[in-house]
Structure formats: structure tokens, C-alpha cells
Amino acid sequence: MKNVYIGEILRNEEIAQDCFLMRVALHVSFIDPRPGQFVMLRVSGLAEPLLSRPFSVCSFERQNRSCSLDLFYHVIGRGTQILAGLLKGTQVEILGPLGRGFEVAGHKKNIVLLGGGMGMAPLIYLAMQLNKDACSSSSAMYFYLGAQNAEAVIGLEQLKKLSFTIFTCTDDGSMGEKGLVTQIFLKDLKKFVPGETMIYACGPKPMLSALAKILQKTKYPCQVSLEERMACGIGACLGCAVAVKRSKKSSLAYKRVCADGPVFDINEIVWK
Amino acid sequence: MAETKSISMSVKIGTLKLKNPVMTASGTFGYGGEYADYVDLNKLGAIVVKGLSLKPRAGNPPPRIMETPSGMLNAVGLQNIGVHTFIEEKLPILRKYDTNVIANIYGETYDEYKKVAQKLTSAKGVHALEVNISCPNVRKGGLSFGADPKSAAAVTRKVKEVTGLPVIVKLTPNVTDITAIAAAVEKAGADAISLINTLTGMSVDIFTRRPHLKNVTGGLSGPAIKPVALRMVWQVLQKISIPVIGIGGIMNAEDALEFLILGAKAVQIGTANFINPQATIEIIAGIERYMELNGIKNISKLIGTFRS
Structure with missing residues (x-):
């Protein structure tokens, strides 16, 4: 029988404009999430927010006697405002890991990840797994990272430790190229052969919708994570x-x- | 404790016998299997499944839900797999469990109600029908039946004509006088009444100036509606003599006990399942603990002991 886990907040801090990273310690029996899976999180004993909120797993580490989960969130409404005020040591209820994750295709020659804004969360975890995956050592891995501006870029430090070729872009040009992540990717598209490529994407709806349009009449396989x-x-x-x-x-x-x-x-x- | 064993929580709703008074509320527990990883379904008094219609329904476009103070709005729009697929694919799974399966049914016409009821009556493994005359989300649907004593009674009669199963009629709170509807439904032959369904509400996004729900209005559930539900259950109990099942914002055993003390024979747990998938089991354990602490050996000695 599965249970609701009680976790303890180890870290909860702003890492970019209105973007927070929460690290939660969990009992060792918590199952290793697959990339793309998520958890439902709720603050124990609080009447508000009433409902749990879904968060993609951004990182997961297992130690001898415990494990810890990293989650990103954007402060956007009442629920996330309350989360942002939580202190280290606060107890949270965690349900998960939930959902179907990404199908990890480490054998493809080209692996392309496209992340926009908070959509970076599941992709960072995926990137770490792909990096570990022995199969993918022969793959060329590319990461297209987009944000509104330099202050809103998240996950770049983690990515730099991995063997990805990184392209950064911002809406205002304050970091990397100026433009949308889908536009930057489109310029490179022809470099990748459809049968030898796997694309993964997560980000705001307009970004994914634009990507869908680009790939519409092509044969590139693409997995998207939705919110x-x-x-x-x-x-x-x-x-x-x-x-x-x-x-x-x-x-x-x-x-x-x-x-x-x-x-x-x-x-x-x-x-x- | 040896004494724990001697506590009886079983209740009867007409001819339907429940091992305890805790059921799941329709639309909050899927078709049962969704919760099998979290809950020992054998421990439940009954599982009330997601509302079934004659044909599958796609439901409303998203966004379908929104959290509001101490509650949530939903406008799912009765999305369901249809009665046929339910019987073929879901019922065989449910039959494996030692619990009652109550099929919540819904139609857009009297004829549809009858057909759905007939199909479920001849299927093996359904123990009772709960007739949804109250879903506020589909414009042509439930609301018109449940908001008027005559049509509420007519639906009840039509369903009773085609089934030998106990018939529970689920009432909407979105009416001027719920006791008039309850009385009409009782007279039409209902074996029990369950109340309340969600209260119609809405919520506005001040940034886009649009409704939070695509459907504009939705059904409010959760702790916010419990006082309203208690008031309506109390009023209805004074007007009718068939069993009443209490629903509305029950989050824990204390909430459930309020309804039982008022006189509800059983309760349904809804929104709480979303927040804690094990809510039903914890509520059953909490009621048992309360009985133990208060020296109540049989739940019948607790139900309806309200002192006004």
C-alpha cells in the first residue's frame, strides 16, 4: 500500500526572480522518481492552501538513511505565496512520485532539450539522468534554455556541470541571444536528422504550442511535459x-x- | 483492546447493509481502482463511483477546477466512460472487493435515466443506485430535474420502475426549499436521500478579468460548505422518514460525527479524498475511536442523538 510521506523542508529560497527552490528531506523508503514524474505537496496542518500543488521533480538524491527532493516553483498566486514563506524545518505532506515520466531515449544520436521558464524543472532532472546514462555518452546532447531575462534564468549552473551544448536566450537579450527559445532552436533544426533525434520540451503553453507548429509536418519525435x-x-x-x-x-x-x-x-x- | 472488537459500526440504508457508515462521494473516487494503491477498499462502507451516463461524455474544456477559500470549484462536466464501458471494464475490478458498489447515474432525459438504471441492475456487482438529479454543471442536465419537486419525483419513479436495487436520490442545495424536494422524492418511492451536492459558485481572475473556470460557474465543495450541508440535512430529517446520507465538506472524523449525530445514517467523503487519499480510512478509524472513548458499542446508539 502506498502512503503519504511527511517531508521536512531543508531549504526554501529564492534562486531567481520570484522563483524558489525547495529541498525536502524524505524517508528512505520514498521511491526514486523517474524524470518527468511529479509530486503533490501540501503543508501539514495548514487550512490554506487546502489542495496539494503539483511540482515536477527537479532533482533527487539518495543518501544512506534518507533522501531529498528538489522542487522549483514560481510565486504566482496565494498558494505559492504561502509556500514561499515557509521556513526550514516545516513539515510538508508529499504524495508521489506520480504520473508517467519521460521515455528516456539515450540511444539516439542527438538529444535535444528545450526549456522555458519554470519548465526547466523536469528537464534538469532528465538532463542529469541522461548524463548518467552510459548509452548517451555516445550521443550529442543539446540544451536550449529560454527565460524572460537574465534574472529569471534558472538551472544554468546545474547544466554547466553536465555534458550538454547549451544555448541560452532571453526575451530582452539580457543573457544569450535575444529571442524565443523556439526561434533559436528552429535555426538549428536542420542540423538534426529526424530518425536520430529525440526532443524533450517543457515550458509555458505558448512556447510548446510554437514548438508543435514547427514540428507539425516533420518526423522529429518530441515529448512534452504539461502543467x-x-x-x-x-x-x-x-x-x-x-x-x-x-x-x-x-x-x-x-x-x-x-x-x-x-x-x-x-x-x-x-x-x- | 478486546473491547474494540465488540464495537459495531454497521448501518442499514433500506435493504443495503454497510459495514460502516463511510462511503466515497461520487466524482471524487474515480471508479474505485484509482485509490486501490492507497486505500484497502474492503474497509469502506461503500464506494460510490463517478456519475455514469448512457453514452461516454468528454466533459468540459479546462480549466475545470479552482481553489477558493476553504474549498474548491469544479466544472468537470460529468466526464465519464459511459455505463457500458463501466460494466465491461471497471465493475469486474470492483467485484473483487468486499464492499458495496453504488453506481451514481445521470441522464439528460427520463428515458436515459431508465436505460442506465436498467443496464446497471442487470449487471452483477452493483448494490444500489444513486440518482444524480443535481449536477449543476451541464446546462441541459440535472439541474432542471432536481430543482423542481415534480420532475425530481418523476425521475425517482422512472428509476424505481426499472430496478429492484435500493435507490438513493442525491439532492442539489441550489433550490429555495430543499425539504419540498426531499418530501416529493420520498413520496415517489426513493429508498434514501443523499445531500448535499455542490453549491454553484464562481471565481474571477483579476488580472485577465475572466472567470477562473472555462465553464464560468462551477460546483463549490470542501470545508466551506459543511455548515450549509449540516443545516440542510437537519431540515430534511425533520420532514422525511427514509434514511439520509450526509455529504458536504467532511474532512475528518469530527465532521462525519456531526452529520451522524444529527441523524444521517451514513456519510460520504468527497473533496477530502483529493487532499488525503487515505481520508476515508482515517475517518472510519476516528469514528471508532470516538465510540470507544464514549462507551458507545453500537453506532445506532449514536445516530440521531442530536439535542436541539
């Missing part, structure tokens, strides 16, 4: 619906980001 408001995280509340293209078998047009995702084939999603 949606959710209440339960385990497939029951049906709150986190995402519109998918209808398959012949079923007439249902929505899937659950939590249980059917959060990682989807980019072509499966209806982008508006």
Missing part, C-alpha cells in the same frame, strides 16, 4: 484535463495530465 491545475494528482478528480486528438477507438477528447501524462507526445495534444 495544469489539479486537485488529486492520481487520476480521480478529472480537473487536469488536456484536449487530445480523437483516436478511432475512443470518442473521449480529454486526457488527464496527472495520470495519462504529464508527459505526452507533442502530436497528441490539441494546441490552441
Whole structure:
């Protein structure tokens, strides 16, 4: 039987403009998350926020007698404002790891990751796994990292320790190239052969939607990690619906980001 | 403790016997299997499954949920796999468990209610029907039936005509006088009443100046609605004599006990399942502990002991 874990906050600090990193210590029995999986987090004993919030696993480390989980979050509403005020030592309830993660394709010749804003969180964990993966030592790995401005760039330090070729871009040009991450990637697209490439992406909806458009008539495989408001995280509340293209078998047009995702084939999603 | 064993929590809703008064509320527990990793389903009084319609329903476009003070709004729009797939794929899984399966049903016409009820009655493993006449999310649907005593009674009669299973009618709080609906449904032959469904509400995003939910309005659930639910259960209990099942913002055993003391024969746990997947089990244990501490050996000695 699975349980709700009680974790203890080890760190909770602003690492970029309105972006926080929370490190939570967990019991050693917590299962190693796969890249792309997420957890539901709630502050023990607080009436508000009432619902748990979903967070992608950004990093996971296992020590002898405990393990720790790193999560990124952007302070955006009441719930995350409350989270930002939590002190070291505060207890949180963690449910997870949840969802289907990325399919790690270490054997592909080219591995391309595209991250925008908070979408960096699951990609950093994926990048660390790909880096560890022996198969991928023969792969060329590229990371396209986008943010609004230099202050909002997250994850760059971690990435620099890994064997990725990194392209940075910002909306205002304050770091790296000026422009959108999808535009920068588009310029390089022809360097990659579709059959030898795997693309992973996570970021704001407009970014993923733009990427879908770029890849629409190509044969590049691409896995995207989506975000949606959710209440339960385990497939029951049906709150986190995402519109998918209808398959012949079923007439249902929505899937659950939590249980059917959060990682989807980019072509499966209806982008508006 | 040896004495623990002698505590009886079993209750009867018409002919339906429950090992304890704790059920899951429809729409918050999927089709049961979603929670099997977290909850020993055998320990539940009953599982009320997600509302079933004749044909599968895609549901509403997102965003579908929003947290509000001490509660949440949802506008899922009755997304479900349809009664046929439920019987083929979900019921065989549920049959393995030693608990009652209550199928929540929903239709857009009297005929649809009848057909869904018929199909579930002839399927093996359904122990009761809960008739949703109250879902506020689909414009053409439940609301019109549940908001008027005549149509509420008519739905009840139609379903009773085609089934021998106990029929529970789930009432909407979005009415002027819920006791009038309850009385009409009782007269029409309902075996029990469950209340309350969600309260219609809304929430505005001040930055985009749009509604937080794509559907604009949604159903409010969670601790915010508990006092309203208690008031309505109390009012209805004074008007009817069939069993009442209390629903609305029950987060822990104390909340459940409030409803039982008022006179509800059983309770349903909804939003709490989202926050803590083991809420039902903890509530059952908490009620048992309360009985132990207060020397109550049989739950029937607790139900309806409210002193006004």
C-alpha cells in the first residue's frame, strides 16, 4: 500500500526572480522518481492552501538513511505565496512520485532539450539522468534554455556541470541571444536528422504550442511535459484535463495530465 | 483492546447493509481502482463511483477546477466512460472487493435515466443506485430535474420502475426549499436521500478579468460548505422518514460525527479524498475511536442523538 510521506523542508529560497527552490528531506523508503514524474505537496496542518500543488521533480538524491527532493516553483498566486514563506524545518505532506515520466531515449544520436521558464524543472532532472546514462555518452546532447531575462534564468549552473551544448536566450537579450527559445532552436533544426533525434520540451503553453507548429509536418519525435491545475494528482478528480486528438477507438477528447501524462507526445495534444 | 472488537459500526440504508457508515462521494473516487494503491477498499462502507451516463461524455474544456477559500470549484462536466464501458471494464475490478458498489447515474432525459438504471441492475456487482438529479454543471442536465419537486419525483419513479436495487436520490442545495424536494422524492418511492451536492459558485481572475473556470460557474465543495450541508440535512430529517446520507465538506472524523449525530445514517467523503487519499480510512478509524472513548458499542446508539 502506498502512503503519504511527511517531508521536512531543508531549504526554501529564492534562486531567481520570484522563483524558489525547495529541498525536502524524505524517508528512505520514498521511491526514486523517474524524470518527468511529479509530486503533490501540501503543508501539514495548514487550512490554506487546502489542495496539494503539483511540482515536477527537479532533482533527487539518495543518501544512506534518507533522501531529498528538489522542487522549483514560481510565486504566482496565494498558494505559492504561502509556500514561499515557509521556513526550514516545516513539515510538508508529499504524495508521489506520480504520473508517467519521460521515455528516456539515450540511444539516439542527438538529444535535444528545450526549456522555458519554470519548465526547466523536469528537464534538469532528465538532463542529469541522461548524463548518467552510459548509452548517451555516445550521443550529442543539446540544451536550449529560454527565460524572460537574465534574472529569471534558472538551472544554468546545474547544466554547466553536465555534458550538454547549451544555448541560452532571453526575451530582452539580457543573457544569450535575444529571442524565443523556439526561434533559436528552429535555426538549428536542420542540423538534426529526424530518425536520430529525440526532443524533450517543457515550458509555458505558448512556447510548446510554437514548438508543435514547427514540428507539425516533420518526423522529429518530441515529448512534452504539461502543467495544469489539479486537485488529486492520481487520476480521480478529472480537473487536469488536456484536449487530445480523437483516436478511432475512443470518442473521449480529454486526457488527464496527472495520470495519462504529464508527459505526452507533442502530436497528441490539441494546441490552441 | 478486546473491547474494540465488540464495537459495531454497521448501518442499514433500506435493504443495503454497510459495514460502516463511510462511503466515497461520487466524482471524487474515480471508479474505485484509482485509490486501490492507497486505500484497502474492503474497509469502506461503500464506494460510490463517478456519475455514469448512457453514452461516454468528454466533459468540459479546462480549466475545470479552482481553489477558493476553504474549498474548491469544479466544472468537470460529468466526464465519464459511459455505463457500458463501466460494466465491461471497471465493475469486474470492483467485484473483487468486499464492499458495496453504488453506481451514481445521470441522464439528460427520463428515458436515459431508465436505460442506465436498467443496464446497471442487470449487471452483477452493483448494490444500489444513486440518482444524480443535481449536477449543476451541464446546462441541459440535472439541474432542471432536481430543482423542481415534480420532475425530481418523476425521475425517482422512472428509476424505481426499472430496478429492484435500493435507490438513493442525491439532492442539489441550489433550490429555495430543499425539504419540498426531499418530501416529493420520498413520496415517489426513493429508498434514501443523499445531500448535499455542490453549491454553484464562481471565481474571477483579476488580472485577465475572466472567470477562473472555462465553464464560468462551477460546483463549490470542501470545508466551506459543511455548515450549509449540516443545516440542510437537519431540515430534511425533520420532514422525511427514509434514511439520509450526509455529504458536504467532511474532512475528518469530527465532521462525519456531526452529520451522524444529527441523524444521517451514513456519510460520504468527497473533496477530502483529493487532499488525503487515505481520508476515508482515517475517518472510519476516528469514528471508532470516538465510540470507544464514549462507551458507545453500537453506532445506532449514536445516530440521531442530536439535542436541539
